[in-house]
Amino acid sequence: MKSRGGRPWLAARDQIRASEAGPESLNAFLALAEDGDMPDSVPDGPLSGVPVAVKDNLVTAGLPTTCASRLLEGYQSPFEATAVRRLRAAGAVVIGKTNMDEFGMGSSNEHSAFGPALNPVDRNRVPGGSSGGSAAAVAAGYVPIALGSDTGGSVRQPAAFCGVVGVKPTYGRVSRYGLVAFASSLDQVGALGRTVYDAARLLQAVSGHDPRDATSSTRPVPDLRAAASRGVGGLVVGIPDEYLRDGLDPAVRRCVDEGVEALHDAGAEIRQVSLPHTRFAVPCYQVLAAAEASSNLARFDGVRYGRRSGGDGDLGDLYEVTRTEGFGREVKRRIVLGTFVLSAGYQDRYYSQAQRVRALISADFGRAFNDGVHALFTPTTPTPAFRLGERLGNPVQMYLSDVYTVHANLSGIPAMSVPIGTVDGLPVGGQIMAPWWGEETLVSIGATLEARLGEGAG
Amino acid sequence: MSLSAADVLRIANLAKLRLASGEEERLREDTTNILEFVDRLGEAGAEEGVAPTSLTDGRDDDAREGRRRLEPDPLSHEPGAMAPQWEDGLFLVPPPSGVTPEGS
Amino acid sequence: MTWEAVIGLEVHVQLRSGRKLFCGDRVVFGDPPNTHVCPVCLGLPGALPVLDRQAVDLALRAALALGCTVPRTSTWARKNYFYPDLPKGYQITQFEHPMGIGGRVDFDSDGGAKSLRIRRIHVEEDAGKSLHARRPGRTGIDLNRAGAPLVEIVTEPDLRSPGDARAFLQSLKRDLAYLDVSDCNMEQGGLRVDANVSVRRAGSAVLEAKVEIKNVNSFSYIEKALTQEIARQIESREAGSAVRAETRVWDDRRRELRTMRSKEESSDYRYFPEPDLPPLAFGPEELAAVRATLPELSRARRRRFVSEFGVSTYAAGVLTRTRAWADYFEALALDVAPGEAANWIMGPISAIVGEGGGSEAAIRVPPHRLAELIALVESAAISRSAGRTVLEAMAAEGVSAPEVVRREGLGQVADRQVLEGWIDTILNEDEGAVARYRAGEEQVLGHFMGRIMTLSAGRAHPTEVRRLLQEKLREG
Numbered sequence A: 001m002k003s004r005g006g007r008p009w010l011a012a013r014d015q016i017r018a019s020e021a022g023p024e025s026l027n028a029f030l031a032l033a034e035d036g037d038m039p040d041s042v043p044d045g046p047l048s049g050v051p052v053a054v055k056d057n058l059v060t061a062g063l064p065t066t067c068a069s070r071l072l073e074g075y076q077s078p079f080e081a082t083a084v085r086r087l088r089a090a091g092a093v094v095i096g097k098t099n100m101d102e103f104g105m106g107s108s109n110e111h112s113a114f115g116p117a118l119n120p121v122d123r124n125r126v127p128g129g130s131s132g133g134s135a136a137a138v139a140a141g142y143v144p145i146a147l148g149s150d151t152g153g154s155v156r157q158p159a160a161f162c163g164v165v166g167v168k169p170t171y172g173r174v175s176r177y178g179l180v181a182f183a184s185s186l187d188q189v190g191a192l193g194r195t196v197y198d199a200a201r202l203l204q205a206v207s208g209h210d211p212r213d214a215t216s217s218t219r220p221v222p223d224l225r226a227a228a229s230r231g232v233g234g235l236v237v238g239i240p241d242e243y244l245r246d247g248l249d250p251a252v253r254r255c256v257d258e259g260v261e262a263l264h265d266a267g268a269e270i271r272q273v274s275l276p277h278t279r280f281a282v283p284c285y286q287v288l289a290a291a292e293a294s295s296n297l298a299r300f301d302g303v304r305y306g307r308r309s310g311g312d313g314d315l316g317d318l319y320e321v322t323r324t325e326g327f328g329r330e331v332k333r334r335i336v337l338g339t340f341v342l343s344a345g346y347q348d349r350y351y352s353q354a355q356r357v358r359a360l361i362s363a364d365f366g367r368a369f370n371d372g373v374h375a376l377f378t379p380t381t382p383t384p385a386f387r388l389g390e391r392l393g394n395p396v397q398m399y400l401s402d403v404y405t406v407h408a409n410l411s412g413i414p415a416m417s418v419p420i421g422t423v424d425g426l427p428v429g430g431q432i433m434a435p436w437w438g439e440e441t442l443v444s445i446g447a448t449l450e451a452r453l454g455e456g457a458g
Numbered sequence B: 001m002s003l004s005a006a007d008v009l010r011i012a013n014l015a016k017l018r019l020a021s022g023e024e025e026r027l028r029e030d031t032t033n034i035l036e037f038v039d040r041l042g043e044a045g046a047e048e049g050v051a052p053t054s055l056t057d058g059r060d061d062d063a064r065e066g067r068r069r070l071e072p073d074p075l076s077h078e079p080g081a082m083a084p085q086w087e088d089g090l091f092l093v094p095p096p097s098g099v100t101p102e103g104s
Numbered sequence C: 001m002t003w004e005a006v007i008g009l010e011v012h013v014q015l016r017s018g019r020k021l022f023c024g025d026r027v028v029f030g031d032p033p034n035t036h037v038c039p040v041c042l043g044l045p046g047a048l049p050v051l052d053r054q055a056v057d058l059a060l061r062a063a064l065a066l067g068c069t070v071p072r073t074s075t076w077a078r079k080n081y082f083y084p085d086l087p088k089g090y091q092i093t094q095f096e097h098p099m100g101i102g103g104r105v106d107f108d109s110d111g112g113a114k115s116l117r118i119r120r121i122h123v124e125e126d127a128g129k130s131l132h133a134r135r136p137g138r139t140g141i142d143l144n145r146a147g148a149p150l151v152e153i154v155t156e157p158d159l160r161s162p163g164d165a166r167a168f169l170q171s172l173k174r175d176l177a178y179l180d181v182s183d184c185n186m187e188q189g190g191l192r193v194d195a196n197v198s199v200r201r202a203g204s205a206v207l208e209a210k211v212e213i214k215n216v217n218s219f220s221y222i223e224k225a226l227t228q229e230i231a232r233q234i235e236s237r238e239a240g241s242a243v244r245a246e247t248r249v250w251d252d253r254r255r256e257l258r259t260m261r262s263k264e265e266s267s268d269y270r271y272f273p274e275p276d277l278p279p280l281a282f283g284p285e286e287l288a289a290v291r292a293t294l295p296e297l298s299r300a301r302r303r304r305f306v307s308e309f310g311v312s313t314y315a316a317g318v319l320t321r322t323r324a325w326a327d328y329f330e331a332l333a334l335d336v337a338p339g340e341a342a343n344w345i346m347g348p349i350s351a352i353v354g355e356g357g358g359s360e361a362a363i364r365v366p367p368h369r370l371a372e373l374i375a376l377v378e379s380a381a382i383s384r385s386a387g388r389t390v391l392e393a394m395a396a397e398g399v400s401a402p403e404v405v406r407r408e409g410l411g412q413v414a415d416r417q418v419l420e421g422w423i424d425t426i427l428n429e430d431e432g433a434v435a436r437y438r439a440g441e442e443q444v445l446g447h448f449m450g451r452i453m454t455l456s457a458g459r460a461h462p463t464e465v466r467r468l469l470q471e472k473l474r475e476g
């Protein structure tokens, strides 16, 4: 089939549109680019002509940005996120905005105001969250690469559930300018790809200092694509015992063991390590993420943009009705929790205590890496993708989906999930964590696992 | 720790949320469950001596503290185009309580 | 029974960096609403604050000049509350670790020399403006001011009278201008003051319930509001009832304080560290470098003008009202006797350029040129009254005194022939007066002098004229 007017991305978009309109729809996209939203030609660059899907919490010119919230339905940002600008400059074509849990709050995509995205491997199962739409779009073959964001595992956990690669870079590696904030000290833009190489080149394209984000680093960005062919010879990989205890599905455990063996066979030295504060990470994360979210979401007040409700009453009505009708249940739950843990009389017991525990969790990693370990290898999630509705009734159970991923956000280190096998046909992800700025190590180890355990591997 | 209905109301008021009576009870239960779960933070051995931290503390700060002045990022459309209510260059809202109209 | 007032102040001052604190927008007063806004100060989804260090540099000058200790690092915090002119739903400020702590300021009030401790000084962003009742039943929001850079200066409750509060504020305002930190333009909201006040029995050390006073926007109203409030509290205490801790707002129209409705009162701000901004760091070298650039402040300068130049306390006060004015005086005093310099500045110069020294006009008449003019007058090359005319021309055109004198022919005339011509004209016009003089009515001499000066357009050399006139009258 001839591509229309030399714009192959239009055909890619058409294919997605047809597929998403059919019986096998994944509800992966909240908006698809119209012809006018896409360029006639693209600059020469590392991603020239590559169609890319962007999570709907990165603001884009042209396409609306809703964060999967009623409150922002139809919102058109008057500026564009730095990561998206960099994508375009690298030649990529933004093909649509992907479904997600509202404002990034969720681990299943079921907290989208526009219905959940579905897992392409099994449409009765969740794709994970919050970047579920991006992971589903990549897994379904709609796009080779997609941008997501990762606050407590939101790129890695859906990547694991859908059988693709997802990487959360070091805090400060990618600008957060234009990423609608959920928890500012934890949020990072992340990359999803069908392969480690794809995820690496996407991450490479969006990385680097941005003067519009005071927390973005001025460090030079290493050549991540080159790291994909570097191998693991001479690397010391630590296996933290705390990640292999109760709650871990034995079948997932077997996949992890195979991953460890593969790394050993490829020349890595395997070492047992201990991260004693691991079990405090999820509660620590819940407190800090909710606290920051309660403040970050205060700007959604119906005054300057977004959907306003209750504007005929007094100002209190405008605020309360707008926010009560505009936010979904999970978002309200987090705002209530976050407001409470910051409130007078409780702040020290919850928020400040969580900050102190955060320091302990970071110190665990610092000790391991100072002892000569180059990276850590763990499961990404304790189980494969669960069924739709299975955990909706129990927030704490849902939060435990992130039991292995929040640590990297709390301590700022980079982490990647790569497919390491399947359980009953469902993908299983293995997680690699590296020291600050150690993305090259992630890519080298990820590519090795991919080569030895991936679909094409013998 | 267990939240009371009054706690939930106080918090909802601070957060500008108006909860229906069923929703309020559900949120109270959910939040109580979560608080019981996070209470384990108290066992982490983070005694007073450990300083609270945030991620940007002490990392890279010379590099981040550029003295270059930024120009504002231009808006591709006017604020009025996004505003729920806008007139003569102003966002309009109902008056805050306690404000008496001028001249009355 | 005597009562003592205990007063502390919180002063918000706009920094004169000209840009908003966390985005590049300009800070302009009086432009059409919402024309200086961007993603950051509109609080749009995805926008992030980036600090303008120039504002911090100005605040650092203030902190050091107020004698504060500046910690090696200070941190940003979010103060959370909902208000329509607060776009993000929180204000970025400093809370736990402000950039300046524990200073002290000396100032002079009517009651003599006073000293006041500064509790803290920190940087924060301003809110926008709510314009009530512009539309029926609606409030308009203008965000041009949202994000403007402020320093907040919090004093200890060391003030004991409304007059002292006012004197401190005036001194603070003067010094912030000396430091180039702020214009403190009160009409434009560039300086805003809240006060807290309680009364106690004189000599008691008991801490009483404080009443907070907000929304006062001029120094004289602050004095008035404090006076009213102190009287109210004393009256209440003498009647045997307690004073309730509350917030009272100044009503500009009625010129009185009223109780703020409880709903307006603030509740729980849930301060926590701002995750979008790294901590502020100040090295010892930087502090030393900034300290070295701090100017002598008004009070020290006023005292030095008295001791070093011997001018009156009053004159020293006038001359040090602005730094430009004081600099001008010192430069002039290099060439001109200090008393003469002070007289010229407080007289003719301030008549032309306005008190405090409109810098524009002062630049047109720089001190060395004024010194040149004064020398011409003192050497009698031109008259004192011609001197004023010359000064006006110098200020208007930016030219030197000799140029004006030459061009306008204002040089004083001492030439005997010319003077005798003018004298003859006047004497011939009024022979009756000549006769009266000769009859012994000597005050007629003044009448002749005046006529001759008018005829010569002020250029006749007065001493010469008098000598020649007396000679002529004696001759006849």
Ligand SMILES: [Mg+2]
Pocket (backbone or CB within 6 Å): C012, C093, C124, C152
């Ligand atoms: Mg303040």
Ligand SMILES: [Zn+2]
Pocket (backbone or CB within 6 Å): B072, C020, C023, C024, C025, C036, C037, C038, C039, C040, C041, C042, C147
């Ligand atoms: Zn701005």
